[in-house]
Amino acid sequence: MNSDKILKNILFIASLLILLISGAMVFSLVRGSMTSIHEFGWKFLFSSEWNPTKGEEEYGALLFIAGTLFTSVLALVIALPLAFSTSLFVAEYFRNTRMASIVSTLVDLLAGIPSIIYGLWGFYILRPFIVSIGLTPQGYGIFTSGLILAIMIVPYATSLSNTTIMMVSNELKEAAYSLGATRLEVIWNVILPNARSGITASYVLAFGRALGETLAVTMLIGNANIIPTGLFSTGNTMASVIANQFGEASGLQLSALIEIGLLLFVITTIINAVGKFIIKRFA
């Protein structure tokens, strides 16, 4: 066998490893949650009972699923104007200027700040602020977590949007300008329809990020095992409950936590797949 063939085989085996790794990930999650799946079956998805007291253990994931979706949707809604404005700033209004490159570097830095630091900042700065303007008595809850998550996902929402907005062809824009359109009209009638799929995909991917964020949310949501009743209600998320209870968990509780991890894995994978699908379909 010559060296080229050996190399080809090595590269191929390396690529097989990634298949193996992802297969093993799913396998381990499923095997780890078997105890819980046998015990609760489908009820796990629809029950919001979470009682780790030995002897009367009862686990259901509904309240965590609700908390996760609630915070992430709120985060996306708050992040939307921020991300969209930043994209237009960088990719349209101040395109190729020094200002734009500074702004995009700063937004990239937002992606570099670790989750735990967002959590600390939210806990020590944002939470007291929310208390002081009288939104909630303690400052914990869906709203505070959603705000912090929104800042965290802005860079993920902008990066792909920027590229697609920049890719809209100049001829189209110039045609609109020559008909007397204002810049705003060009943005709404030319740029948005042409860049729609890329922008949508980037928000979907950002939403996927928000679903899995752990510590920043854990520090701010209040960790109350209830289904959130409103914007300022406390709650708990799937990632938070794993982080909070993993240390002391064993047996059935551990298995239930792993099943929550499996659910989180499935949900984020679906969301990411949808995002990729939109990109591929319309690219």
Next chain:
Amino acid sequence: MDKTNILLDKKRTEIIPDSFIGRNARNRLFLGVVIFFSVLTISMVFLIIGTMLFKGYHQINWAFFSQTPPNTFEAMMAKSSGNIIPGGIVNGILGSLYLVVIASLIAIPLGLLIGIYLYENSSKKYAGVIRDITDILQGVPSIVIGLIVYLWVVVNVTKGYSVLAGSVALALMMLPLIIRSTEESLKMIPDTLKEAAIALGTPYYKVILRVLIPTSFTGLMTGILLAISRILGETAPLMLTTLGNPAINWNITKPVGAVPLLIWQFYNDPNMVDLIWSSSLFLMGFVLILNLLSKWIGARRRI
């Protein structure tokens, strides 16, 4: 003459429709809104970094980099007498470096190989599948990675929290980033360069080592640095795999401290709160420098 002028003027005003004033106003208003929200977004960077600097700088001293953290009692005594908290986070700094080095040793070679495979076979359907799986892997929440590595390494291999487990978790998070950045930077190499080497009868491994990797070196470096900066601040997966260690440890099968883990620990101990900010300042400074460095290298690349 006069008459026609008046007529023309009249026509001129008619050319500009009334609605234009409204459209123009809306146009300007929208620009204002865009600038407002953009400034709001980037001001968050300054707010967060400013908070760290303002609250953390006075704890940064030599001891901070050379000593292990104090126990709760020492911290309480120092606080009640108005001093700064003694001790530092050297166990966390060394631990973080240890974890990152082992994770890099696992993820970088494997990531490069898979990236090269994708580049070589980019049009194959199988490569498309690998690419999709890589993207999915990148989207897996870090806490779930922690759970999985707990099941793999902590339970089965080291029978307890360990450096190895933490490194595997971090490596799994680095891997997709490195694979994609490798493929992207190899794609930028002109085909002629590779063809020239092959035409000379160079064995393919030499083409990779002598042509592909050197010419895309800056791109590869950017990807690696960015991946390291992403995992350096990861806390959640480490909580499930390395746990933390108040002392310095070099044994790969034993728990180790890490800066983000220490921040979490300080956060949960009311007496240690002052150490949070300096540790965060250090962590963020490190992460941001790596981030900017990778951007700078990326911007300097020539091909």
